[in-house]
Amino acid sequence: MSDAFLVLKSGSCAWGRCLFCGYGRIQGELLSLEGFREKLDGFFKSLDSRVDHVKVYGSGSFLDEKQVSGDLRAYFIERCLAEGVKKVTVESRPEFISREKIREFRGLELEVATGLEIACDEILDRISKGFHLSDFEKAVSILHEEQALVRTYLLVNLPFVKNLKESLEESVNYALKYSDSIVLINLLPHGHTPLFRMWLSGVWRFLSREEFHNLAGRYESHPKIELDVETFRFVPLFPRELRENLSGVGERYLTHPHFEVWQDYILRWYRPPSGKKTLLFLPCSYTKPYSRSRTHRGIINVLIDYKGIHEVMLSNAGVVPREFEDYYPFNSYDWDESKETGEIKERYIGVTKERIIRYLQTHGGHYRRVLCFLGYESESFKALREACNGLGMECKNLLSREREGKRVLQSGEALEDLRYGVENEAGKV
Numbered sequence: 448m449s450d451a452f453l454v455l456k457s458g459s460c461a462w463g464r465c466l467f468c469g470y471g472r473i474q475g476e477l478l479s480l481e482g483f484r485e486k487l488d489g490f491f492k493s494l495d496s497r498v499d500h501v502k503v504y505g506s507g508s509f510l511d512e513k514q515v516s517g518d519l520r521a522y523f524i525e526r527c528l529a530e531g532v533k534k535v536t537v538e539s540r541p542e543f544i545s546r547e548k549i550r551e552f553r554g555l556e557l558e559v560a561t562g563l564e565i566a567c568d569e570i571l572d573r574i575s576k577g578f579h580l581s582d583f584e585k586a587v588s589i590l591h592e593e594q595a596l597v598r599t600y601l602l603v604n605l606p607f608v609k610n611l612k613e614s615l616e617e618s619v620n621y622a623l624k625y626s627d628s629i630v631l632i633n634l635l636p637h638g639h640t641p642l643f644r645m646w647l648s649g650v651w652r653f654l655s656r657e658e659f660h661n662l663a664g665r666y667e668s669h670p671k672i673e674l675d676v677e678t679f680r681f682v683p684l685f686p687r688e689l690r691e692n693l694s695g696v697g698e699r700y701l702t703h704p705h706f707e708v709w710q711d712y713i714l715r716w717y718r719p720p721s722g723k724k725t726l727l728f729l730p731c732s733y734t735k736p737y738s739r740s741r742t743h744r745g746i747i748n749v750l751i752d753y754k755g756i757h758e759v760m761l762s763n764a765g766v767v768p769r770e771f772e773d774y775y776p777f778n779s780y781d782w783d784e785s786k787e788t789g790e791i792k793e794r795y796i797g798v799t800k801e802r803i804i805r806y807l808q809t810h811g812g813h814y815r816r817v818l819c820f821l822g823y824e825s826e827s828f829k830a831l832r833e834a835c836n837g838l839g840m841e842c843k844n845l846l847s848r849e850r851e852g853k854r855v856l857q858s859g860e861a862l863e864d865l866r867y868g869v870e871n872e873a874g875k876v
């Protein structure tokens with residue numbers, strides 16, 4: 448059976464309060480019948496071949512009259528039947544599931560997906576789900592009596608759960624009694640949610656892919672269960688209201704939680720680009736994003752022909768792969784070196800060294816060689832040297848030993864060193 452996905456944005460979720468959900472908080476424009484027709488006709492036109500199963504995804508409930516009116520639903524059903532579609536999947540909260548609406552889908556196999564999340568009323572209250580197991584069960588009775596299928600989403604790793612393994616087992620056993628299929632979803636933090644703030648404050652953390660598989664992997668071969676390790680492209684996106692002024696020198700600007708959660712992400716979720724096998728550590732810059740600074744423009748100009756080099760900056764904000772330089776907080780902090788004391792320099796070296804060690808322990812296997820282009824007197828170079836010595840790793844500095852002075856990396860000689868170095872080192876890859 449061939450499947451097609453229709454992403455439908457119309458209005459907003461009537462509830463919008465689930466602790467972990469960013470989609471439900473989006474205030475979308477309501478689709479008119481005309482707009483919906485255009486969208487649906489465009490959707491069917493874009494398909495290369497006839498499709499058997501249409502899955503509709505959007506935030507909220509397809510069966511909520513206020514999001515998708517009866518007219519829109521009727522048009523959807525009519526078009527699906529006309530296109531020879533056999534099965535449709537729509538999402539809905541239990542309170543919008545009624546016999547009348549389900550009967551409208553006659554002629555199509557209907558599957559209704561519901562985010563139950565967990566089979567525990569107490570946790571459902573704590574995550575502000577807004578319904579209980581009894582509501583879910585009532586909706587399931589209607590669906591099954593009307594010959595519709597029930598698809599249930601469960602979230603693995605919700606906060607407030609004491610024993611994740613036991614809770615997952617209980618939820619799966621419960622859901623299997625009521626559902627025709629189940630999806631186990633790895634809970635990842637959306638920016639505009641209380642869950643994201645829980646991650647920032649350290650009271651909850653996401654599961655890495657490996658941790659998720661360790662917990663949920665045993666259900667992988669179950670005929671009714673699917674695993675979804677990444678429901679959206681996960682990057683920490685800080686909403687505007689959470690952003691802080693991170694310009695300053697001192698402990699706060701070295702181990703700020705906003706830097707720490709990014710380091711957590713870079714270690715436990717991020718994967719370096721597959722084609723880039725030479726790691727090149729670089730300094731940060733006052734101008735943000737780094738690539739707009741004079742130093743980085745010079746470096747980028749030299750590296751332009753070397754596609755296999757992965758540029759990673761060392762700064763008080765952490766170890767920062769080039770891909771993230773324009774994300775908050777990496778695009779909006781400042782550390783004024785003229786305000787550094789001997790003590791904070793030592794602390795910088797200590798913290799940065801630990802971050803580099805963790806980065807290399809996690810991602811070192813990805814790279815074939817590790818290089819740097821850093822001033823020999825810089826704290827970043829000292830931290831890198833200590834980290835590599837500790838790990839017994841080689842890390843060649845492409846800057847010639849004799850180069851020194853302020854803004855040394857901007858000079859023509861230094862950039863020639865870089866050019867020569869990458870040709871001889873990275874060029875070998």
Ligand code: SF4
Nearest residue numbers: 460463465468471507
């Ligand atoms: S999880 Fe579903 S019900 Fe909850 S806010 Fe998000 S869209 Fe709405």
